[in-house]
Amino acid sequence: MKKTNLIKAGLLIALGGALVACGGTSSSGTSTGSSVSEFDTSKTIKTYTRDRTSGTRDGFFTGIGLEDAKTDNTPLVDGVVEVSSNGDMMTKVANDEYGIGYISLSTLSENDQIKGLKYDGVVPSEENVLSGDYELTRNFNYIKRATPRDEIRGELVDAYIAFMSTTEGKAIIEQEGGIVEYKSDDPTWESIASEYPIVSDSTVNVTISYGGSTSVKNTAIALANAFKKLCAGTVSFSENFQGSGDAYKFTQGTEKDSTSAMDIAFASRDFKADSEPAAANTTGTLAIDAIVAIVNAKNPYAETTAQALHDIYTGAITSWSEVLD
Amino acid sequence: MKQTNLQTSAKRLNGKKISDMIWYRTFQIITFLCASVIIVIIAFILIKGLSPFFQTYTIDGNEYRVNLGEFLIGTTWFRHPNHYGIGYIIVNTIYCVLLCLVLAVPMAIFSALFITRIAPKPISKVLQLIIELLSSIPSIIFGLVGMGYITQGVKYVASWFGVQTAGGLSTLSVVLVLAFMIYPTITMLSITAINAVSKDIINGSLALGASKTQTNFKVVLGAAKNGIFAGIILGVGRALGEATAISLVSGNRGSGPTFSLFDTTNTLTTTILKGFQDTTGLDYDIRFSVGVVLILLIVAINIILNAVKRRVGAKL
Numbered sequence: 001m002k003k004t005n006l007i008k009a010g011l012l013i014a015l016g017g018a019l020v021a022c023g024g025t026s027s028s029g030t031s032t033g034s035s036v037s038e039f040d041t042s043k044t045i046k047t048y049t050r051d052r053t054s055g056t057r058d059g060f061f062t063g064i065g066l067e068d069a070k071t072d073n074t075p076l077v078d079g080v081v082e083v084s085s086n087g088d089m090m091t092k093v094a095n096d097e098y099g100i101g102y103i104s105l106s107t108l109s110e111n112d113q114i115k116g117l118k119y120d121g122v123v124p125s126e127e128n129v130l131s132g133d134y135e136l137t138r139n140f141n142y143i144k145r146a147t148p149r150d151e152i153r154g155e156l157v158d159a160y161i162a163f164m165s166t167t168e169g170k171a172i173i174e175q176e177g178g179i180v181e182y183k184s185d186d187p188t189w190e191s192i193a194s195e196y197p198i199v200s201d202s203t204v205n206v207t208i209s210y211g212g213s214t215s216v217k218n219t220a221i222a223l224a225n226a227f228k229k230l231c232a233g234t235v236s237f238s239e240n241f242q243g244s245g246d247a248y249k250f251t252q253g254t255e256k257d258s259t260s261a262m263d264i265a266f267a268s269r270d271f272k273a274d275s276e277p278a279a280a281n282t283t284g285t286l287a288i289d290a291i292v293a294i295v296n297a298k299n300p301y302a303e304t305t306a307q308a309l310h311d312i313y314t315g316a317i318t319s320w321s322e323v324l325d
Numbered sequence: 326m327k328q329t330n331l332q333t334s335a336k337r338l339n340g341k342k343i344s345d346m347i348w349y350r351t352f353q354i355i356t357f358l359c360a361s362v363i364i365v366i367i368a369f370i371l372i373k374g375l376s377p378f379f380q381t382y383t384i385d386g387n388e389y390r391v392n393l394g395e396f397l398i399g400t401t402w403f404r405h406p407n408h409y410g411i412g413y414i415i416v417n418t419i420y421c422v423l424l425c426l427v428l429a430v431p432m433a434i435f436s437a438l439f440i441t442r443i444a445p446k447p448i449s450k451v452l453q454l455i456i457e458l459l460s461s462i463p464s465i466i467f468g469l470v471g472m473g474y475i476t477q478g479v480k481y482v483a484s485w486f487g488v489q490t491a492g493g494l495s496t497l498s499v500v501l502v503l504a505f506m507i508y509p510t511i512t513m514l515s516i517t518a519i520n521a522v523s524k525d526i527i528n529g530s531l532a533l534g535a536s537k538t539q540t541n542f543k544v545v546l547g548a549a550k551n552g553i554f555a556g557i558i559l560g561v562g563r564a565l566g567e568a569t570a571i572s573l574v575s576g577n578r579g580s581g582p583t584f585s586l587f588d589t590t591n592t593l594t595t596t597i598l599k600g601f602q603d604t605t606g607l608d609y610d611i612r613f614s615v616g617v618v619l620i621l622l623i624v625a626i627n628i629i630l631n632a633v634k635r636r637v638g639a640k641l
Contacts, residue, residue, distance in 0.1 A: 043489050044489055046489070046491045046492075048491075051599060051600040052403075052600075053600050053604050071405035071406070072403050072404045072405040073401075073402075073403070073579040073580070074401070074404050074405075076579075078580065079491075079578070079588070079589060080579065081491050081494060081576045081577065081578075081589055082577040082579060082599065083577075084599065084600065092491075092492055092494070093492075095476065095477070095480070095492030095493065096480075096490075096491055096492030098489060099491065099492060
C-alpha cells in the first residue's frame with residue numbers, strides 16, 4: 001500500500017512539473033501582452049548592477065556618491081542582480097518591468113523595451129555630455145612625467161598625446177566607447193607628423209611604460225597599437241593598468257623614479273588638486289565616458305537624480321511608488 | 326643493449342606475436358598518457374585552488390590571504406578586499422540539483438517504462454529517437470531556450486501568485502533548465518536497463534497473477550535499478566557541472582542562501598564563470614578553490630547516491 005502511495009505522489013510531482021513546464025513555454029507569447037503591461041507602482045524596485053571589474057560600475061557609483069559599492073556589493077540592497085555586460089544589462093532590464101540598471105551611454109540604443117533616464121533633468125545624449133549639461137559622466141584623463149626619463153621617450157610621449165587628438169585617434173577612442181568632440185579643425189596625423197621627427201627616426205628602439213585606470217586600459221592600448229605602426233623605429237609599450245590611483249603616483253608622485261615608473265598614465269577621474277598636484281601642461285582629457293540609468297520602457301519613471309539612484313541602490317527606497325509621485 | 330635485446334626477442338617470437346606486442350604497447354602508452362593528463366589537471370586545480378589560503382596576495386598595497394573557514398560557510402560571495410564565502414552557494418547548488426532530480430527522475434523513469442513496456446512498437450521507436458535527439462542538444466541551447474522562454478514563463482507563473490521576479494531569473498528557471506537537460510540522459514540509460522531485464526522474471530511475475538502495472542513497478546524497476554541509478558548519477562554529474570546554461574537564468578545572487586522558487590540564485594559553476602575573463606590575482610585563483618569544492622561535492626554526492634542505491638536494493 002505504502003509503495004503505491006509513494007508512486008502516486010511521484011506521479012503528482014511529475015505532472016505538476018510538466019504543467020509548470022508547459023506554462024513556461026506556452027505563455028511566452030503572451031507574457032509581453034496585456035496581462036503584465038500595466039505598470040504597478042506598488043511593486044518592488046529590482047536593481048541590476050555590473051560586476052565589480054566593470055569600469056561602468058566604477059563610474060556609476062562614483063557619480064551617484066556611493067563609492068563604497070565600487071569594490072563589493074555590501075552597501076547595495078539585498079538581492080541585487082549582477083550582469084556581465086552592457087548588452088546583458090539591456091536584455092535583463094528589457095525583461096523586467098520593475099528593473100533599473102545602468103549602461104555606458106555609447107551602448108544605449110533606445111528601443112521599445114528600455115529607455116534612458118534623464119539625469120537632473122538633462123537628456124542623456126552626446127551633445128549634452130560635451131556641453132557639460134549631462135553630469136553623470138567622468139573624464140578619461142592622461143598625465144605625463146614632468147621631466148621625461150630621457151629625450152626619446154619624452155618626444156614619443158608628446159607624439160602619442162598629439163595622436164589622441166587627431167581624427168584617427170578620436171575614431172579609435174570612439175570605437176572603444178569614449179565620447180569625443182569632433183571639431184572642424186581636428187588635424188589628421190599626416191598633417192602634424194612632421195612636427196614630431198622622432199616618429200620617422202628608424203634608429204629608435206625604446207619601450208614606453210604606461211598604465212593607470214583599468215577603465216581606460218582598452219582605449220589606451222588601442223591607441224598605442226595604432227601609434228606603434230606609425231613609428232619608423234621599434235617602439236613597444238609595456239602596460240601596467242591597476243587603477244586610477246597609480247596615474248599620478250608613478251609619473252609625478254612618490255613612485256616616479258621606481259623601477260615601475262611610467263612615462264604616461266591614465267585616470268578615469270580628475271586629478272585631486274590637494275593630493276595629486278600635477279605639474280602645469282602635463283595633463284589633459286582624452287575622452288568623456290557617460291553613464292545612463294535605464295529602466296523598462298513600460299516604466300513611467302523618466303527623470304532621476306544622484307540622490308534617488310543612491311537611495312534605490314542602497315535600499316533606502318524599495319518601492320516604485322516612492323519615486324513615482 | 327636494447328638493440329640486441331630486441332633482436333634476440335625478435336628471433337624468438339614469430340611475426341604475429343610481434344604485432345601483438347606493438348599493439349599492446351601502443352594501447353598501454355595511450356592509456357597512461359590519458360590517465361596522467363587527469364592527474365595533471367587535478368594537481369593543477371589543487372595547487373591553484375589552495376593557494377588563496379596559503380599564499381599572500383597584494384591588494385591596494387596590503388597583503389592578504391583568504392580565511393578557509395569563512396570561505397566554506399560564508400553567506401556573502403565577496404566583501405572587499407579578501408572576504409570570500411561560498412557556504413550559501415553550496416546550499417543553493419544542492420537545493421537546485423535536488424529539486425531538479427525530484428522533477429526529472431520520475432518523469433524519466435515513467436517515460437522509460439512507457440517506451441519499453443507499454444507503448445506499441447512503432448510509437449516507442451519514434452519516442453526513443455526523440456529522446457536520443459534531445460540528449461544530443463548542447464547545453465547552451467537549453468540555456469538560450471531558458472533565457473528566452475522559460476524565464477518569461479516563470480515570470481508569468483509568478484505573477485499569478487502575485488510574486489515579483491527579476492525578469493524570471495530564479496531558482497525555478499534554473500531547476501527547469503537543468504531538468505530538461507538531464508531528463509533525456511536518465512531516460513536513455515533507464516531504457517537500456519529496462520530492456521536488459523530478463524523476460525523470465527517478467528513472465529514469472531505475470532504467471533503468479535500480478536497485473537502488468539504491478540509487474541512494471543515492482544519487478545521491472547527493481548531489476549533495472551542499477552542501470553537507472555547509473556543514469557541518475559550521470560544526470561546529477563551533468564546538472565552539477567553545467568555552467569553556461571544556468572548562468573543565463575540564475576541571476577547571479579551575491580548573498581544567500583535562497584529557498585524561494587521565484588528568487589534569484591546561483592550555483593558553484595555560475596560563480597566560477599562570472600567575470601572570470603576580466604579578473605586577475607586573488608579573484609582569479611579563488612575560482613579554482615570553488616572548483617576544488619565542486620569536485621569534492623560531486624564525489625560526495627556520488628558516494629551518497631551509491632549508498633542510496635544499496636538501500637533501495639535491500640527494500641525491493
